[in-house]
Amino acid sequence: MALKVAPFDAVEYLTDDETIAAYLTVALEENDPTFLAKALGTVARAKGGMAWLARETGISREALYRALSETGNPELGTALKVMHALGVRLTASLSA
Numbered sequence: 090m091a092l093k094v095a096p097f098d099a100v101e102y103l104t105d106d107e108t109i110a111a112y113l114t115v116a117l118e119e120n121d122p123t124f125l126a127k128a129l130g131t132v133a134r135a136k137g138g139m140a141w142l143a144r145e146t147g148i149s150r151e152a153l154y155r156a157l158s159e160t161g162n163p164e165l166g167t168a169l170k171v172m173h174a175l176g177v178r179l180t181a182s183l184s185a
Contacts, residue, residue, distance in 0.1 A: 130157030
């Protein structure tokens with residue numbers, strides 16, 4: 090008998106601000122722009138979807154899908170607009 094498994098989707102677990110913040114913190118710590126872009130896209134889907142994000146940022150839905158995909162590489166301005174719309178605030182600290 091074959092084992093049935095459902096594909097993993099992090100959106101199902103991003104149900105509150107604390108979990109979203111932890112998820113994005115891990116994404117930032119990876120130092121991988123592609124991973125961060127995909128994580129922002131995942132959070133966008135969890136918060137209200139790409140159509141909602143497009144309205145909030147003034148960036149077309151298609152451009153957001155491209156920028157926040159697994160192969161995306163958003164410009165800093167795009168990433169900052171997305172983070173602002175999602176309510177994400179970045180802070181700087183120096184490592185010891």
